[in-house]
Amino acid sequence: ETGVTQTPRHLVMGMTNKKSLKCEQHLGHNAMYWYKQSAKKPLELMFVYNFKEQTENNSVPSRFSPECPNSSHLFLHLHTLQPEDSALYLCASTLFQDSNTGELFFGEGSRLTVL
Amino acid sequence: SQQGEEDPQALSIQEGENATMNCSYKTSINNLQWYRQNSGRGLVHLILIRSNEREKHSGRLRVTLDTSKKSSSLLITASRAADTASYFCATALYNQGGKLIFGQGTELSVKP
Numbered sequence: 480e481t482g483v484t485q486t487p488r489h490l491v492m493g494m495t496n497k498k499s500l501k502c503e504q505h506l507g508h509n510a511m512y513w514y515k516q517s518a519k520k521p522l523e524l525m526f527v528y529n530f531k532e533q534t535e536n537n538s539v540p541s542r543f544s545p546e547c548p549n550s551s552h553l554f555l556h557l558h559t560l561q562p563e564d565s566a567l568y569l570c571a572s573t574l575f576q577d578s579n580t581g582e583l584f585f586g587e588g589s590r591l592t593v594l
Numbered sequence: 595s596q597q598g599e600e601d602p603q604a605l606s607i608q609e610g611e612n613a614t615m616n617c618s619y620k621t622s623i624n625n626l627q628w629y630r631q632n633s634g635r636g637l638v639h640l641i642l643i644r645s646n647e648r649e650k651h652s653g654r655l656r657v658t659l660d661t662s663k664k665s666s667s668l669l670i671t672a673s674r675a676a677d678t679a680s681y682f683c684a685t686a687l688y689n690q691g692g693k694l695i696f697g698q699g700t701e702l703s704v705k706p
Binding site for chain 1: 598639693
């Protein structure tokens with residue numbers, strides 16, 4: 480148990496559906512991340528939020544829409560996804576201070592399957 | 595190619611042996627971190643080494659960092675079957691607002 484909770488753990492959706500992934504941490508961290516992990520590929524950084532402000536959007540298609548309403552919650556809204564978007568989506572958080580990135584605490588991930 | 599590249603991609607050893615994994619990177623970093631991932635699970639942080647440090651220990655783990663060669667190594671001593679997992683290095687880029695970039699990982703298999 481890392482203190483970072485992701486829901487749902489598994490999600491199956493059609494290409495025309497709209498769904499959201501949720502991430503929650505109560506560790507007092509001020510930075511939150513979304514990563515995508517596909518089979519046989521390295522973790523891909525998608526989005527970074529520092530103090531609720533998006534500081535990184537790693538050329539992610541607009542069918543993925545992040546939302547960070549406060550420093551404890553992070554969402555990833557999904558719509559009109561493609562089968563190649565099927566992957567494990569990992570949320571993480573950390574304490575970012577003095578321009579230094581500390582250790583990341585990861586959730587268990589949301590396994591997404593797009594049919 | 596990647597900011598972080600690791601080798602070997604896969605490593606198979608017997609219990610009790612040491613395992614060494616290497617990581618190379620391209621740009622200036624604030625720190626370098628190592629993580630472990632069991633199949634289908636989230637990643638777990640193992641150790642962080644700052645750019646001004648050369649070596650760090652934590653239990654059976656020893657990490658080295660050579661900023662002149664832009665490389666790091668993770669040594670697991672006296673390995674156990676429970677160490678079987680994927681291991682990733684991650685670089686915290688200098689002046690990049692919290693960006694942490696992961697390598698492709700090394701799959702370690704420790705046979706009893």
